[in-house]
Amino acid sequence: MGEPILAIDYGTFRASAAYVVDGQVELVRESASGAVSWPSSVFADGENLIVGTLAERRKRIWPAAYRGEVKRDLRREAPVVLDGRTYPPARLVTATMAALKSEAEAQLGGELPRAVVTIPAVYDPAGPLRRLMIGAAEAAGFVDVDLLAEPVAAAWAPLGAGRPHPGDLMLVYDLGGGTFDAALIAVGSSGRHEVIGHSSLFDCGGRDLDQLLFDEILSIHGPSLEPLLNPTGPGEVFQTAARRTRHELIDFARQLKHQLTDVPMVEDVFGPAGLLVGIDRERFVQLASPTLARTMACCQHLLDAADVPAEKLGGVLLVGGGSRMPVVADILSGKLGVATDWPPQQLFVPLEPELAVVRGAAAWAASVSTRRTVAARPSPVVQPARWEIPGGTATMVRWLAEPGARFEAGTVLARVRLADGSLFDLAAEASGSLLHTHARPGMAITEHDWIATTLPTSPMPLGQSRGNGNGGGGADLRGGTIERSHRPAHLVEVSMRASLTGHERDVTSCDFSPDGRLLATTSKDGIQLWDVNTGRSVDELAVPGRKSSVPNSCAFSPDGKLIAITGSDKTIRLFDVATRAETATFSGHKGPVYGVAFSPDGTLLATTSTDRTVKLWGVSTGKQIASLTGEHRGSIFGCAFSPDGRLLVSAGAEAIFLWDVALGENIMKVPGHTNFANGCAFSPDGLLLATTSNDGTRVTDVPTGTTTMTLGGSAQSCAFSPDGQLLATASTDDVARLWDVSTGVEVATLSGHSGTVMSCAFAPFGLLLATTSTDATARLWEIIYTR
Structure with missing residues (x-):
């Protein structure tokens, strides 16, 4: 028998x-x-939930011990009070999941250690x-927990004869008990x-x-x-x-x-009265139309944002x-033309729409055996093994085999x-033994990453002697003689060299001069130049007659002779670094200017x-x-240029684009982000x-x-180290972080600022x-590799 799996649709109103x-x-x-x-409701009966x-029945006896729509409480993060006792919202979710698990195991007559839990795409x-x-699912007793976006689960739901085709764009209109969710799905094969x-x-x-x-x-x-009442x-x-x-x-x-x-x-008769x-x-x-019209506006906003008519x-x-x-079909037909201007089969309605998500999640769970990858084919000798991973990155949950097995x-x-x-399984392509x-x-x-060392087709468990025809013994292959071909994450030591004080307002950006001797910073109170060796301010760049202009960002030219400053007055100003004099003003934008970058030449x-x-400007003209x-x-x-100057990336509130500089044409929308992109940087090799x-x-x-790595936490800016081994991110939680580029591991947290870290730059x-x-300061940090 295959691995039994429980699919759970935990909704706001029902589960x-x-x-x-x-x-x-x-x-x-x-x-x-x-x-x-099942109602997603909980009733506190003493210490029992x-x-x-x-729970629905008992609320009529003692309403103060009852809570419905617990899923909404998860967003509030405040404890829930039931009959004088406080509970974390996740504890109430666990109670429902544990009941579902217990009932399912009773009906199955066996244990269900793995769950697929659906969640909103948001x-x-x-x-x-x-x-x-x-x-919450692990606390309910599940060992392995998959998360599946609700619209993806819905797209797996049985639909009968009419189904979307691979390559189609399908709008999922999900009107649940407590929330409305719209999602645009690219229908894929299998x-x-x-x-x-x-x-x-x-x-x-x-x-x-x-x-x-x-x-x-x-x-x-x-x-x-x-x-x-x-x-x-x-x-x-x-x-x-x-x-x-x-x-x-109600x-x-x-x-x-x-x-x-x-x-x-x-x-009908309302009995109590x-x-x-x-x-x-x-x-x-008449009553419902204004509310449902909001759902259609939500759908239209989604289509507009995705640029899909x-x-x-x-x-x-x-x-x-x-x-x-x-009324839902009526409003859909009036707003989007579905079921009126379109052929009837383009409106997909499951037989039981309220069960579409759980049925789809179950169908997805049934495909679990296909969601695995085998290790890259090993050579006949001991070597580490790697796996192809969808999306390129993942988080290790647990090993299912022990070293030596x-x-x-x-x-x-x-x-x-x-x-x-x-969840995704990493399987062996051929028989063998796991060394490390x-x-x-x-x-x-x-x-x-090489995450395991294996010995293909080992004839016996590791650590046992291996005959050689002369009665000699074999070595224990679990010893320390095997070297990994892929290094572990860097270890670094970080110390703060200097705190640069002098600004009185938020310090929004910074950039080093090409020789590393100067650091420029911008703030609402002006632009300052700092001596990197001493940490002291050496000058302030003045904008004649434009006291109302707020500098936003800065960039040194590759030869170090010029510095460009963008401002809220819709201009870009060039200053001569040696004389500190303004040499040119570029006008043409119709709004405040933020990003700025010189081409490598x-x-x-x-x-x-x-x-x-x-906009692209000629520096000399x-x-x-x-x-x-x-x-x-x-x-x-x-914005940022690639090291060879052929590409330009622009990061905007709703999207990130790559441009061919020579042609001035967009060549790719960079996938992944869903919310307010702001910083961008190419690695030194441009890859x-x-x-x-x-x-x-x-x-x-x-x-x-393709996305190769996803690093958590809201961030404002990023920068690669000159050797390309580290990535720095400026975070909204008052710290900067250093990440190992090869492994995606956070190797250091730089604490000391008392406000949001707005920007970062490597010398x-x-x-x-x-x-x-x-916090109105800039800081300089020394980084040393210890491994």
Whole structure:
């Protein structure tokens, strides 16, 4: 029997699960209700946490011990109070997952050590919410936890005869109980779908439609309900009775909404008040249309951001219980033309939209045997082994084989977590023995790293004697004579050489002169030049008659004779370094100018602005040579030339682009970032491109355009060391970080600033790093390799 896996869709309002064994999928039914969709609710009964339908029932007795929609609490990070006790939100998630696991194992008759947990696509790969979901699942008893983006899971859902085709762009419209999520999916072959973009509304879901009906009932029947909702009399008894009635009325409103999905008019009795309530679908549509219009605006924003017109969509996949309402299809047809101007099969509707995510996650889990890679073919002698990893980088989760163990071809030796949160298995291509492991759990690895040393086709367990025909013994191959062909991460020592004080405002950028003797810094209070050896300010560059202009960034020319300063007055100014005099002013941008870079030969100057353009200027003439427009849709904050001067990268609020300098044409949109890119830098050999954003730092292989490394934490700026071995990032959490470029391992944290670190730059020789901060200082750091 194959490895059993439990797929879990933990939604804001409801949760569901399905276990997979040998490709067969079985939905998990709640014992209390027999339903396959459980309420995501928790009730505190003393020290015990009761979940699901039982929690829903008990809330009527004691509402203060009840909590629904726990998933929303994860974002708030504040403890949840139940009946006077406080609980971390993740603890409540664990309670539901543990109940799902227990019920599934009872139905299966065996253990389920592995789970696939679906998460919103909006969860940042480097953020805390993914870690919280993994931790909650592990606390529920799962050993291995995959994370799967909900829109990708939905795209795996059974759809019957009509299905999107590989290569199609599909919009996932997911109206759940508590939130709305839209995602643009590139449909891949064999289910290898990719999330192109996503957008969410956290206050727009089925619960909000329930509230509209709740308010409608109050507006009509308020006098009859007033004594129950606002009883007169002091004490907890009356307050509890009022909360109980409100819970019951919102549940009643939800039942009316569900009935209106199937019939045009509904009447029902609200028992606590003995009240006959009626509503028709037309009135509900009037109430719901403004809320649902927001979902369409969210979809349109997503398409605009991805630059995908609606007519290029291959279809729309309706997901979530809320999408069953006829009004959803009506609004879709009115806004995007789906189901009206398009052929009918372009609207994909699962038989049970509320179960599409869990069914899709189960189908994805059934493909687990295909999500593995084998080691690169080893030579007949002892050597380290490496694996091809989707996306190029991963985090080691655990080794499944111990050093000294023998293995057969196809044996899974290790399990890693990919950047998207899913687990991936590293298998052996041929039989052999595992000598050493070189990556510990939690370590970042790349497909270039040699993470294990193996001996192919070892005839016996390691450490035993091996006959040689003369009765001689063999050596113990676990000794220290085997050398790795790929070095471990660098070890460094960092010390602060100087703190440069003199600015009175945020210090926004810095740059070393080519000879390494001067450091230039910009701030709202001006531009200063510092002697690197002494750490003292040697001069301040003045902008005559422009006191209102705020300098944004600076760059020395390759020959060290000029320094360029960008400003809020829409200009770029060149200063003679020797005389400190302004020699030229470049005008042409229509907004504040931020990024600036000289070409390696010093003939061109590139600048970026909030006017969404990249401009190239002749340094000697001061004339604008080209304006690179039409690609960026927002402000552009950074730019950098490749070492050979052929390429230019521009980092903007919504995208990063590579340009051919000679042609002035965009040649690639750099993938990966989803939120406010700002910094960029090429490695000294030009083969790697580092970019920073609020969602972290990415390293891209320039020849192929593939992401080779993802480094966590919001960052403002980045710089490669002159030898290309280290990458520095300036972080929003008041520190700078040093990363080993080959391994992706953080090798040092530079602490000392008391505000956001805005920029960083390496001196042209040796390992001297400058950082600037909103604490009005710049700092110089000495770095020494110790390994």
